Amino acid sequence: MNKSIQRRDFLKTSSVLVGGSLLSTSHTMKKIAPKPGEIVVGHNNYKFKVIPNWGILDAGKNPVNDCHEMVEDAKGRLFLLTNETKNNVLIYDKSGKLLDSWGHTYPGAHGLTILNEGGEQFLLICDNTRHQVIKTDLKGKEIFKIEYPKETGVYDHPHQFVPTETAVNPKNGDIYVADGYGANYIIQYDSKGKYIRHFGGKTNDYDDNLFNCCHGVLVDTRDPKNWTLLVTDRVNNSLKRFTLDGKFITRYHLPGSFVCRPNLHGDHIVAACFRSGDGNWPGSGYVQILDKDMKVVSTPGGSEPIYKNGVLQRQHKDDENKVFIHPHDVYADSDDNIYVAQWASQKTYPIKLERIG
Numbered sequence: 001m002n003k004s005i006q007r008r009d010f011l012k013t014s015s016v017l018v019g020g021s022l023l024s025t026s027h028t029m030k031k032i033a034p035k036p037g038e039i040v041v042g043h044n045n046y047k048f049k050v051i052p053n054w055g056i057l058d059a060g061k062n063p064v065n066d067c068h069e070m071v072e073d074a075k076g077r078l079f080l081l082t083n084e085t086k087n088n089v090l091i092y093d094k095s096g097k098l099l100d101s102w103g104h105t106y107p108g109a110h111g112l113t114i115l116n117e118g119g120e121q122f123l124l125i126c127d128n129t130r131h132q133v134i135k136t137d138l139k140g141k142e143i144f145k146i147e148y149p150k151e152t153g154v155y156d157h158p159h160q161f162v163p164t165e166t167a168v169n170p171k172n173g174d175i176y177v178a179d180g181y182g183a184n185y186i187i188q189y190d191s192k193g194k195y196i197r198h199f200g201g202k203t204n205d206y207d208d209n210l211f212n213c214c215h216g217v218l219v220d221t222r223d224p225k226n227w228t229l230l231v232t233d234r235v236n237n238s239l240k241r242f243t244l245d246g247k248f249i250t251r252y253h254l255p256g257s258f259v260c261r262p263n264l265h266g267d268h269i270v271a272a273c274f275r276s277g278d279g280n281w282p283g284s285g286y287v288q289i290l291d292k293d294m295k296v297v298s299t300p301g302g303s304e305p306i307y308k309n310g311v312l313q314r315q316h317k318d319d320e321n322k323v324f325i326h327p328h329d330v331y332a333d334s335d336d337n338i339y340v341a342q343w344a345s346q347k348t349y350p351i352k353l354e355r356i357g
């Protein structure tokens with residue numbers, strides 16, 4: 001790419017990519033010096049300033065409990081999922097203004113995925129308490145539900161199924177459900193919710209094809225000739241790559257990082273890590289950014305990523321301003337800004353990070 005290309009033009013040319021843009025490196029983006037008093041997080045060419053008071057609402061009218069996940073629709077609206085049944089879905093514009101809200105029947109609202117189908121957009125909501133995945137339109141009308149997967153032969157009753165996340169194959173609409181708080185299987189369905197296959201299962205060890213909290217799943221489309229799945233193995237501080245039919249390919253170890261779900265943003269993976277260290281340290285979460293080679297290039301709120309002999313060294317919380325408590329999901333917009341939704345974080349609203357370098 002020509003080094004003189006301007007960032008806005010660069011973003012336009014990359015808009016066909018999943019996520020709308022790339023987290024561009026220094027030669028495609030003008031660095032902005034922070035002003036006195038501004039809080040800056042991140043490393044290398046991926047630094048962000050914290051936008052104070054973004055998205056804060058009147059908690060008496062629009063409260064949140066856990067802010068679990070965020071997505072953006074084609075109109076540029078940001079959808080936040082919370083397990084607060086006064087308004088399970090809050091819809092923001094990018095300035096943090098509330099546009100709309102809906103949802104009162106999702107007490108275990110946890111996972112949120114947006115999908116395109118026939119020129120329309122829909123949502124998939126994972127509800128831990130209802131033990132279901134629910135497809136809705138953008139106004140909250142329910143289209144169908146995926147119940148516990150008795151077709152697999154490995155589930156005896158609904159309470160064994162505690163889904164945490166979904167991913168959708170944009171080619172054929174297949175849905176992958178991560179049962180991260182249940183039996184730790186990845187269950188594949190077609191676009192109508194018909195069972196296809198399952199793989200994985202629970203381990204307390206380090207098995208390649210099993211999981212200890214398969215909390216998140218992503219269809220990785222960065223290689224146009226070889227789409228794959230990235231699945232979180234959270235307790236084992238890993239992302240694992242599988243074929244679309246569930247065959248293990250490789251593992252990416254992220255020592256100290258309890259990754260919730262990988263999100264695709266152009267050539268990069270952006271992820272929330274709800275805790276670090278051994279996982280027993282409350283308030284120790286941060287954000288991670290990985291490049292196209294799955295190398296960590298920045299850890300906002302955490303220690304600088306250091307590689308020795310090609311091996312990532314153990315990371316930990318490094319956040320003197322206490323920006324984050326327990327990040328649970330991130331969304332990166334077309335300007336490379338990041339929105340951070342947090343679990344068990346004193347019922348606080350999402351945090352916006354504005355890209356400055």
